[in-house]
Amino acid sequence: MKTDLKEYTVEEICNGFYYNEAEEKGVYGLGGKLVIQPEYQRNYIYADGKRDVDVIHSILKGYPLGLFYFNKTSDDKLEVLDGQQRITSFGRYYTNKFAVKDDKGLESYFNGLPENLQKKFLNTKILVYVCSGTETEIKKWFETINIAGIPLNQQELLNAVYSGPFVTLAKEQFSNSQNSMTQKWSAYIRGDVKRQAYLQEALKWVSNDHISKYMSAHRHDDNIDELQKHFNAVIDWVSTVFIDVKPEMKGLEWGTLYDKYHDYPYNPEKVSKRVNELYNDDAVTSHKGIFEYILGGEKDTALLHIRIFSKKDKRTVYNRQTEEAEAKGISNCPLCAIGNNDNKTRIWKLSEMDADHVTAWSKGGATDISNCQMLCKTHNRAKGNA
Numbered sequence: 181m182k183t184d185l186k187e188y189t190v191e192e193i194c195n196g197f198y199y200n201e202a203e204e205k206g207v208y209g210l211g212g213k214l215v216i217q218p219e220y221q222r223n224y225i226y227a228d229g230k231r232d233v234d235v236i237h238s239i240l241k242g243y244p245l246g247l248f249y250f251n252k253t254s255d256d257k258l259e260v261l262d263g264q265q266r267i268t269s270f271g272r273y274y275t276n277k278f279a280v281k282d283d284k285g286l287e288s289y290f291n292g293l294p295e296n297l298q299k300k301f302l303n304t305k306i307l308v309y310v311c312s313g314t315e316t317e318i319k320k321w322f323e324t325i326n327i328a329g330i331p332l333n334q335q336e337l338l339n340a341v342y343s344g345p346f347v348t349l350a351k352e353q354f355s356n357s358q359n360s361m362t363q364k365w366s367a368y369i370r371g372d373v374k375r376q377a378y379l380q381e382a383l384k385w386v387s388n389d390h391i392s393k394y395m396s397a398h399r400h401d402d403n404i405d406e407l408q409k410h411f412n413a414v415i416d417w418v419s420t421v422f423i424d425v426k427p428e429m430k431g432l433e434w435g436t437l438y439d440k441y442h443d444y445p446y447n448p449e450k451v452s453k454r455v456n457e458l459y460n461d462d463a464v465t466s467h468k469g470i471f472e473y474i475l476g477g478e479k480d481t482a483l484l485h486i487r488i489f490s491k492k493d494k495r496t497v498y499n500r501q502t503e504e505a506e507a508k509g510i511s512n513c514p515l516c517a518i519g520n521n522d523n524k525t526r527i528w529k530l531s532e533m534d535a536d537h538v539t540a541w542s543k544g545g546a547t548d549i550s551n552c553q554m555l556c557k558t559h560n561r562a563k564g565n566a
Protein backbone atom coordinates (compact mmCIF):
# COMPACT_ATOMS: atom_id res chain seq x y z
CA MET A 181 0.00 0.00 0.00
CA LYS A 182 1.28 3.46 -0.97
CA THR A 183 0.59 6.68 0.99
CA ASP A 184 1.10 10.38 0.12
CA LEU A 185 0.63 13.24 2.54
CA LYS A 186 -1.49 16.06 1.07
CA GLU A 187 -3.05 19.30 2.19
CA TYR A 188 -6.51 20.52 1.28
CA THR A 189 -8.42 23.57 2.43
CA VAL A 190 -11.87 23.22 3.93
CA GLU A 191 -13.09 25.29 0.96
CA GLU A 192 -11.71 22.75 -1.52
CA ILE A 193 -13.30 19.87 0.35
CA CYS A 194 -16.64 21.70 0.60
CA ASN A 195 -16.72 22.43 -3.12
CA GLY A 196 -19.81 20.63 -4.39
CA PHE A 197 -20.61 19.25 -0.93
CA TYR A 198 -23.94 17.58 -0.92
CA TYR A 199 -25.67 16.01 2.06
CA ASN A 200 -28.39 13.43 1.53
CA GLU A 201 -30.97 14.01 4.29
CA ALA A 202 -32.86 10.80 3.58
CA GLU A 203 -29.82 8.58 3.92
CA GLU A 204 -28.13 10.88 6.42
CA LYS A 205 -24.84 10.97 4.67
CA GLY A 206 -22.49 13.43 3.12
CA VAL A 207 -22.06 12.30 -0.43
CA TYR A 208 -19.54 14.31 -2.44
CA GLY A 209 -16.82 16.90 -2.00
CA LEU A 210 -13.75 18.25 -3.84
CA GLY A 211 -15.92 19.21 -6.79
CA GLY A 212 -17.23 15.68 -7.20
CA LYS A 213 -13.84 13.98 -6.95
CA LEU A 214 -14.28 12.84 -3.36
CA VAL A 215 -16.80 10.24 -2.22
CA ILE A 216 -17.38 11.18 1.40
CA GLN A 217 -19.32 8.16 2.48
CA PRO A 218 -18.42 4.98 0.67
CA GLU A 219 -21.09 2.33 1.15
CA TYR A 220 -19.05 0.41 3.72
CA GLN A 221 -18.86 3.46 5.98
CA ARG A 222 -21.10 4.03 8.95
CA ASN A 223 -23.95 6.54 8.86
CA TYR A 224 -23.31 10.09 9.97
CA ILE A 225 -23.60 10.07 13.73
CA TYR A 226 -22.13 13.48 14.64
CA ALA A 227 -25.41 15.37 14.05
CA ASP A 228 -26.13 15.62 17.75
CA GLY A 229 -25.54 19.35 18.32
CA LYS A 230 -22.39 18.45 20.23
CA ARG A 231 -19.82 16.57 18.18
CA ASP A 232 -20.72 18.42 14.97
CA VAL A 233 -20.58 21.75 16.81
CA ASP A 234 -17.20 20.81 18.35
CA VAL A 235 -15.77 20.32 14.87
CA ILE A 236 -16.82 23.84 13.84
CA HIS A 237 -15.52 25.40 17.06
CA SER A 238 -12.19 23.66 16.50
CA ILE A 239 -11.94 25.20 13.03
CA LEU A 240 -12.97 28.67 14.13
CA LYS A 241 -10.52 28.61 17.03
CA GLY A 242 -7.71 27.20 14.93
CA TYR A 243 -7.44 23.91 16.81
CA PRO A 244 -6.06 20.95 14.89
CA LEU A 245 -8.65 18.67 13.30
CA GLY A 246 -6.45 15.62 13.30
CA LEU A 247 -5.40 13.46 10.39
CA PHE A 248 -7.65 12.40 7.55
CA TYR A 249 -7.26 9.34 5.35
CA PHE A 250 -8.45 9.12 1.76
CA ASN A 251 -8.29 6.13 -0.51
CA LYS A 252 -7.40 6.69 -4.15
CA THR A 253 -9.83 4.54 -6.12
CA SER A 254 -8.90 5.73 -9.61
CA ASP A 255 -6.86 8.53 -11.22
CA ASP A 256 -9.35 11.23 -10.37
CA LYS A 257 -11.48 9.61 -7.65
CA LEU A 258 -10.91 9.55 -3.92
CA GLU A 259 -12.99 8.21 -1.08
CA VAL A 260 -12.83 9.00 2.61
CA LEU A 261 -11.47 6.20 4.74
CA ASP A 262 -11.27 8.11 7.97
CA GLY A 263 -12.58 11.61 8.67
CA GLN A 264 -16.01 11.20 7.17
CA GLN A 265 -17.79 12.39 10.34
CA ARG A 266 -15.60 15.50 10.56
CA ILE A 267 -15.94 16.31 6.85
CA THR A 268 -19.70 15.84 6.93
CA SER A 269 -19.83 18.17 9.94
CA PHE A 270 -18.01 21.03 8.24
CA GLY A 271 -19.76 20.38 4.93
CA ARG A 272 -23.13 20.64 6.63
CA TYR A 273 -22.07 23.78 8.40
CA TYR A 274 -20.85 25.27 5.12
CA THR A 275 -24.24 24.51 3.55
CA ASN A 276 -26.05 26.14 6.51
CA LYS A 277 -27.58 22.95 7.90
CA PHE A 278 -26.90 23.93 11.51
CA ALA A 279 -25.70 26.88 13.59
CA VAL A 280 -23.07 27.23 16.30
CA LYS A 281 -22.86 29.66 19.21
CA ASP A 282 -20.13 32.28 19.22
CA ASP A 283 -18.30 33.58 22.32
CA LYS A 284 -21.24 35.84 23.13
CA GLY A 285 -23.69 32.96 22.95
CA LEU A 286 -25.22 34.05 19.65
CA GLU A 287 -26.19 31.31 17.22
CA SER A 288 -24.67 31.69 13.81
CA TYR A 289 -25.03 29.81 10.54
CA PHE A 290 -22.11 29.88 8.13
CA ASN A 291 -23.68 32.57 5.97
CA GLY A 292 -24.21 34.71 9.08
CA LEU A 293 -20.57 34.58 10.21
CA PRO A 294 -18.46 37.77 9.96
CA GLU A 295 -16.39 37.73 6.80
CA ASN A 296 -13.07 37.22 8.61
CA LEU A 297 -14.38 34.08 10.29
CA GLN A 298 -15.84 32.79 7.02
CA LYS A 299 -12.37 33.23 5.48
CA LYS A 300 -10.71 31.53 8.44
CA PHE A 301 -13.12 28.61 8.10
CA LEU A 302 -12.62 28.22 4.35
CA ASN A 303 -8.84 28.61 4.47
CA THR A 304 -8.35 26.07 7.23
CA LYS A 305 -6.04 23.36 6.02
CA ILE A 306 -6.57 19.70 6.66
CA LEU A 307 -3.84 17.11 6.47
CA VAL A 308 -4.67 14.02 4.46
CA TYR A 309 -2.93 10.73 3.91
CA VAL A 310 -3.92 9.56 0.45
CA CYS A 311 -3.46 5.83 0.14
CA SER A 312 -3.70 3.44 -2.74
CA GLY A 313 -3.79 -0.30 -2.37
CA THR A 314 -5.88 -3.40 -2.89
CA GLU A 315 -9.38 -3.66 -1.50
CA THR A 316 -8.22 -6.15 1.11
CA GLU A 317 -5.33 -3.95 2.24
CA ILE A 318 -7.56 -0.92 2.50
CA LYS A 319 -10.27 -2.73 4.45
CA LYS A 320 -7.83 -4.31 6.83
CA TRP A 321 -6.30 -0.94 7.50
CA PHE A 322 -9.69 0.71 7.75
CA GLU A 323 -10.59 -1.64 10.59
CA THR A 324 -7.39 -0.66 12.36
CA ILE A 325 -7.66 3.13 12.11
CA ASN A 326 -11.29 3.12 13.13
CA ILE A 327 -10.38 1.75 16.51
CA ALA A 328 -9.53 5.37 17.34
CA GLY A 329 -12.46 7.71 17.98
CA ILE A 330 -15.74 5.84 18.20
CA PRO A 331 -14.90 2.24 17.37
CA LEU A 332 -17.00 0.50 14.76
CA ASN A 333 -19.39 -1.94 16.34
CA GLN A 334 -19.74 -5.51 15.19
CA GLN A 335 -22.39 -4.84 12.54
CA GLU A 336 -20.61 -1.75 11.18
CA LEU A 337 -17.50 -3.84 10.71
CA LEU A 338 -19.46 -6.58 8.95
CA ASN A 339 -20.98 -3.93 6.66
CA ALA A 340 -17.46 -2.83 5.80
CA VAL A 341 -16.15 -6.33 5.25
CA TYR A 342 -19.11 -7.44 3.10
CA SER A 343 -19.75 -4.14 1.34
CA GLY A 344 -21.60 -4.46 -1.93
CA PRO A 345 -25.07 -4.14 -3.41
CA PHE A 346 -26.70 -6.25 -0.71
CA VAL A 347 -25.39 -4.12 2.16
CA THR A 348 -26.32 -0.94 0.30
CA LEU A 349 -29.92 -2.05 -0.16
CA ALA A 350 -30.17 -3.46 3.35
CA LYS A 351 -28.91 -0.20 4.87
CA GLU A 352 -31.40 1.83 2.85
CA GLN A 353 -34.16 -0.19 4.45
CA PHE A 354 -32.94 -0.98 7.97
CA SER A 355 -30.41 1.73 8.85
CA ASN A 356 -32.42 4.70 7.72
CA SER A 357 -34.02 6.64 10.55
CA GLN A 358 -36.16 8.50 7.99
CA ASN A 359 -37.91 5.23 7.22
CA SER A 360 -41.40 5.71 8.66
CA MET A 361 -41.53 2.06 9.77
CA THR A 362 -38.71 2.59 12.24
CA GLN A 363 -41.15 3.88 14.83
CA LYS A 364 -43.17 0.67 14.77
CA TRP A 365 -40.07 -1.52 14.80
CA SER A 366 -38.66 0.33 17.80
CA ALA A 367 -41.33 -1.32 19.97
CA TYR A 368 -39.56 -4.64 19.47
CA ILE A 369 -35.95 -3.80 18.72
CA ARG A 370 -33.42 -2.22 21.04
CA GLY A 371 -30.55 -0.02 19.92
CA ASP A 372 -29.73 2.76 17.52
CA VAL A 373 -30.97 2.45 13.96
CA LYS A 374 -27.97 4.48 12.72
CA ARG A 375 -25.53 2.21 14.51
CA GLN A 376 -27.05 -0.71 12.55
CA ALA A 377 -29.00 -2.26 15.45
CA TYR A 378 -32.08 -2.89 13.28
CA LEU A 379 -30.13 -4.29 10.38
CA GLN A 380 -28.28 -6.54 12.79
CA GLU A 381 -31.57 -7.81 14.21
CA ALA A 382 -33.08 -8.40 10.77
CA LEU A 383 -30.00 -10.37 9.72
CA LYS A 384 -29.97 -12.32 12.96
CA TRP A 385 -33.57 -13.39 12.46
CA VAL A 386 -33.22 -14.51 8.87
CA SER A 387 -29.90 -16.27 9.43
CA ASN A 388 -30.57 -17.98 12.76
CA ASP A 389 -27.81 -15.88 14.25
CA HIS A 390 -25.24 -16.69 11.55
CA ILE A 391 -24.95 -13.12 10.34
CA SER A 392 -21.53 -13.10 8.73
CA LYS A 393 -22.16 -16.37 6.91
CA TYR A 394 -25.42 -14.97 5.56
CA MET A 395 -23.84 -11.66 4.53
CA SER A 396 -21.03 -13.47 2.78
CA ALA A 397 -23.44 -15.69 0.85
CA HIS A 398 -25.64 -12.77 -0.22
CA ARG A 399 -22.95 -10.15 -0.69
CA HIS A 400 -23.49 -9.75 -4.43
CA ASP A 401 -27.29 -10.09 -4.46
CA ASP A 402 -29.09 -7.25 -6.16
CA ASN A 403 -32.08 -7.57 -3.83
CA ILE A 404 -32.87 -8.08 -0.14
CA ASP A 405 -36.19 -9.88 -0.70
CA GLU A 406 -35.60 -12.78 1.66
CA LEU A 407 -34.27 -10.55 4.45
CA GLN A 408 -37.15 -8.14 4.11
CA LYS A 409 -39.81 -10.82 3.87
CA HIS A 410 -38.61 -12.66 6.94
CA PHE A 411 -38.27 -9.46 8.95
CA ASN A 412 -41.80 -8.37 8.03
CA ALA A 413 -43.14 -11.82 8.89
CA VAL A 414 -41.67 -11.64 12.40
CA ILE A 415 -42.91 -8.10 13.03
CA ASP A 416 -46.39 -8.86 11.64
CA TRP A 417 -46.63 -11.97 13.76
CA VAL A 418 -45.63 -10.36 17.06
CA SER A 419 -47.81 -7.30 16.49
CA THR A 420 -50.78 -9.54 15.66
CA VAL A 421 -50.43 -11.92 18.60
CA PHE A 422 -49.73 -9.15 21.13
CA ILE A 423 -52.12 -6.25 20.60
CA ASP A 424 -50.68 -4.28 23.51
CA VAL A 425 -47.27 -2.70 23.09
CA LYS A 426 -45.42 -2.97 26.40
CA PRO A 427 -41.98 -1.46 27.07
CA GLU A 428 -40.64 -4.86 28.13
CA MET A 429 -41.21 -6.20 24.60
CA LYS A 430 -38.26 -4.19 23.35
CA GLY A 431 -35.19 -6.30 22.72
CA LEU A 432 -36.75 -9.73 23.27
CA GLU A 433 -35.59 -12.57 21.03
CA TRP A 434 -38.49 -12.18 18.64
CA GLY A 435 -36.76 -14.01 15.80
CA THR A 436 -36.32 -17.11 17.94
CA LEU A 437 -39.82 -16.88 19.39
CA TYR A 438 -41.22 -16.59 15.87
CA ASP A 439 -39.34 -19.70 14.74
CA LYS A 440 -40.61 -21.64 17.72
CA TYR A 441 -44.22 -20.50 17.95
CA HIS A 442 -45.52 -18.94 14.74
CA ASP A 443 -47.31 -22.12 13.68
CA TYR A 444 -49.48 -22.16 16.79
CA PRO A 445 -52.85 -20.41 16.88
CA TYR A 446 -53.38 -17.62 19.39
CA ASN A 447 -56.44 -15.55 20.18
CA PRO A 448 -55.11 -11.99 20.41
CA GLU A 449 -57.89 -10.80 22.73
CA LYS A 450 -57.37 -13.67 25.18
CA VAL A 451 -53.62 -13.13 24.96
CA SER A 452 -54.08 -9.46 25.73
CA LYS A 453 -56.22 -10.27 28.76
CA ARG A 454 -53.60 -12.66 30.11
CA VAL A 455 -50.75 -10.21 29.48
CA ASN A 456 -52.52 -7.61 31.55
CA GLU A 457 -53.47 -10.05 34.31
CA LEU A 458 -49.87 -11.16 34.62
CA TYR A 459 -48.65 -7.55 34.62
CA ASN A 460 -50.96 -6.90 37.55
CA ASP A 461 -49.93 -10.01 39.48
CA ASP A 462 -47.57 -8.99 42.27
CA ALA A 463 -45.97 -12.41 42.31
CA VAL A 464 -44.72 -12.00 38.73
CA THR A 465 -41.43 -10.15 39.05
CA SER A 466 -40.17 -10.56 35.46
CA HIS A 467 -42.49 -8.77 33.08
CA LYS A 468 -40.33 -9.46 30.09
CA GLY A 469 -40.85 -13.20 30.61
CA ILE A 470 -44.61 -12.87 30.24
CA PHE A 471 -44.61 -13.00 26.44
CA GLU A 472 -42.67 -16.21 26.07
CA TYR A 473 -44.61 -17.72 28.97
CA ILE A 474 -47.90 -17.13 27.16
CA LEU A 475 -46.56 -18.28 23.79
CA GLY A 476 -45.42 -21.52 25.41
CA GLY A 477 -48.88 -22.27 26.77
CA GLU A 478 -48.26 -20.93 30.30
CA LYS A 479 -46.14 -23.86 31.42
CA ASP A 480 -42.69 -22.50 32.15
CA THR A 481 -43.23 -20.40 35.28
CA ALA A 482 -39.45 -19.96 35.63
CA LEU A 483 -39.78 -17.27 32.94
CA LEU A 484 -41.82 -15.13 35.29
CA HIS A 485 -39.43 -15.13 38.25
CA ILE A 486 -42.27 -15.68 40.68
CA ARG A 487 -41.70 -13.81 43.90
CA ILE A 488 -39.87 -15.86 46.49
CA PHE A 489 -40.53 -16.16 50.20
CA SER A 490 -38.73 -13.76 52.50
CA LYS A 491 -35.94 -14.92 54.81
CA LYS A 492 -38.11 -14.14 57.78
CA ASP A 493 -41.01 -16.28 56.49
CA LYS A 494 -38.67 -19.14 55.72
CA ARG A 495 -37.20 -19.10 59.19
CA THR A 496 -40.64 -18.98 60.84
CA VAL A 497 -41.88 -21.95 58.81
CA TYR A 498 -38.61 -23.82 59.37
CA ASN A 499 -38.82 -23.39 63.15
CA ARG A 500 -42.45 -24.54 63.26
CA GLN A 501 -41.84 -27.59 61.04
CA THR A 502 -38.70 -28.59 62.94
CA GLU A 503 -40.35 -28.32 66.34
CA GLU A 504 -43.29 -30.50 65.22
CA ALA A 505 -40.99 -33.03 63.53
CA GLU A 506 -38.76 -33.40 66.56
CA ALA A 507 -41.80 -34.00 68.77
CA LYS A 508 -42.94 -36.80 66.43
CA GLY A 509 -39.45 -38.17 65.79
CA ILE A 510 -39.69 -37.71 62.02
CA SER A 511 -37.83 -35.64 59.41
CA ASN A 512 -38.52 -31.93 59.24
CA CYS A 513 -38.86 -32.31 55.44
CA PRO A 514 -42.44 -33.57 55.06
CA LEU A 515 -41.55 -35.49 51.91
CA CYS A 516 -38.57 -37.21 53.54
CA ALA A 517 -40.79 -38.05 56.52
CA ILE A 518 -43.12 -40.18 54.36
CA GLY A 519 -40.24 -41.86 52.51
CA ASN A 520 -38.53 -45.16 53.20
CA ASN A 521 -34.86 -44.35 53.48
CA ASP A 522 -32.53 -43.09 56.20
CA ASN A 523 -33.71 -39.53 55.70
CA LYS A 524 -37.08 -40.53 57.21
CA THR A 525 -35.99 -39.13 60.56
CA ARG A 526 -33.37 -36.65 59.43
CA ILE A 527 -33.53 -33.11 60.78
CA TRP A 528 -32.19 -30.81 58.03
CA LYS A 529 -30.50 -27.50 58.76
CA LEU A 530 -32.19 -24.37 57.47
CA SER A 531 -29.37 -23.97 54.93
CA GLU A 532 -30.15 -27.46 53.58
CA MET A 533 -33.77 -26.60 52.78
CA ASP A 534 -35.68 -24.38 50.35
CA ALA A 535 -39.09 -22.80 50.51
CA ASP A 536 -41.86 -24.27 48.39
CA HIS A 537 -45.31 -23.05 47.43
CA VAL A 538 -47.72 -25.70 48.77
CA THR A 539 -50.20 -24.68 46.12
CA ALA A 540 -48.24 -23.62 43.07
CA TRP A 541 -48.44 -19.96 42.01
CA SER A 542 -49.79 -21.14 38.66
CA LYS A 543 -52.71 -22.82 40.47
CA GLY A 544 -53.52 -19.66 42.42
CA GLY A 545 -51.22 -20.19 45.39
CA ALA A 546 -50.00 -17.03 47.12
CA THR A 547 -46.46 -16.18 48.19
CA ASP A 548 -47.22 -15.85 51.88
CA ILE A 549 -46.56 -17.84 55.00
CA SER A 550 -49.85 -19.74 54.83
CA ASN A 551 -48.76 -21.29 51.52
CA CYS A 552 -45.13 -21.94 52.44
CA GLN A 553 -43.46 -25.20 53.35
CA MET A 554 -39.78 -25.97 53.73
CA LEU A 555 -38.47 -28.97 51.79
CA CYS A 556 -35.00 -30.44 51.67
CA LYS A 557 -33.19 -29.18 48.56
CA THR A 558 -33.54 -32.52 46.75
CA HIS A 559 -37.28 -32.69 47.22
CA ASN A 560 -37.73 -29.03 46.42
CA ARG A 561 -35.89 -29.44 43.16
CA ALA A 562 -37.90 -32.55 42.34
CA LYS A 563 -41.16 -30.71 42.90
CA GLY A 564 -39.83 -27.92 40.76
CA ASN A 565 -42.83 -25.66 40.34
CA ALA A 566 -43.35 -22.13 41.45
Ligand SMILES: [Zn+2]
Binds near residue numbers: 514515555558
Ligand atom coordinates in the same frame (compact mmCIF):
# COMPACT_ATOMS: atom_id res chain seq x y z
ZN1 LIG B 1 -36.89 -34.21 51.68
